[in-house]
Amino acid sequence: MTHPVDVPASALLPRVATELKTRNAVAPPPWASFARTGVHTQRAPSQPDWWYMRSASVLRKISLQGTTGVARLASEYGGKRDRGSAPYHARTGSRSVLREIVQQLEKSGLLQSQKNKGRRVSAEGQRLLDTASRTVLKELSEKRPELAKYL
Numbered sequence: 333m334t335h336p337v338d339v340p341a342s343a344l345l346p347r348v349a350t351e352l353k354t355r356n357a358v359a360p361p362p363w364a365s366f367a368r369t370g371v372h373t374q375r376a377p378s379q380p381d382w383w384y385m386r387s388a389s390v391l392r393k394i395s396l397q398g399t400t401g402v403a404r405l406a407s408e409y410g411g412k413r414d415r416g417s418a419p420y421h422a423r424t425g426s427r428s429v430l431r432e433i434v435q436q437l438e439k440s441g442l443l444q445s446q447k448n449k450g451r452r453v454s455a456e457g458q459r460l461l462d463t464a465s466r467t468v469l470k471e472l473s474e475k476r477p478e479l480a481k482y483l
Contacts, residue, residue: 334466336392343472347464348388349381357440358387361432370425372411387433391442394453395461401450405430 336344352358360383366376369386379385386409393408394400409425434451437443442457453461473479 334462334469336395336461336465339465339468339472341389341392343468344461344465345385345388345392347468348391348461349384351460351464352387352391353381353384355440357442358384358433358436360384364429367429368426369429370406370410370423372413372423372425383433386429387437390430390433391437391453391457392461394443394451395458399446399449399452402427402431402434404450405434 364383368374368376390405393405397404403424406424406427409430410423411425412420413423414420434443437457438445438451442454442460443451444454445451469479
């Protein structure tokens with residue numbers, strides 16, 4: 333059985349993002365085209381499908397961390413804020429973006445709520461991540477045969 337931790341995130345996330353897009357599991361809200369992803373960023377993301385990539389990343393992070401809330405995810409997606417001549421300070425990411433993504437993933441059945449603890453990946457979400465990671469590992473093993481032992 334292949335898990336999301338077995339393959340690099342840079343290869344897994346585009347696969348999961350396209351799967352989320354084809355399933356219509358998540359959809360960017362109207363404000364997503366001009367919203368910043370945190371106070372530490374200066375502009376909105378320039379990639380047209382950034383909402384799907386962030387959704388795939390959130391799904392993977394919740395799968396790896398277990399039960400997780402929006403506040404913990406916001407600290408994961410935070411960064412350093414430029415304060416001019418003052419030193420940089422850590423800031424959290426946009427909780428509004430993450431909350432909307434988590435709600436959409438829960439509505440599509442990929443996440444399930446845990447009472448007063450946050451959300452965790454459902455069986456359907458784990459199946460999506462496992463099948464995507466298996467196909468990515470198959471593609472990688474064609475290029476590098478030493479990875480075939482993990483299939």
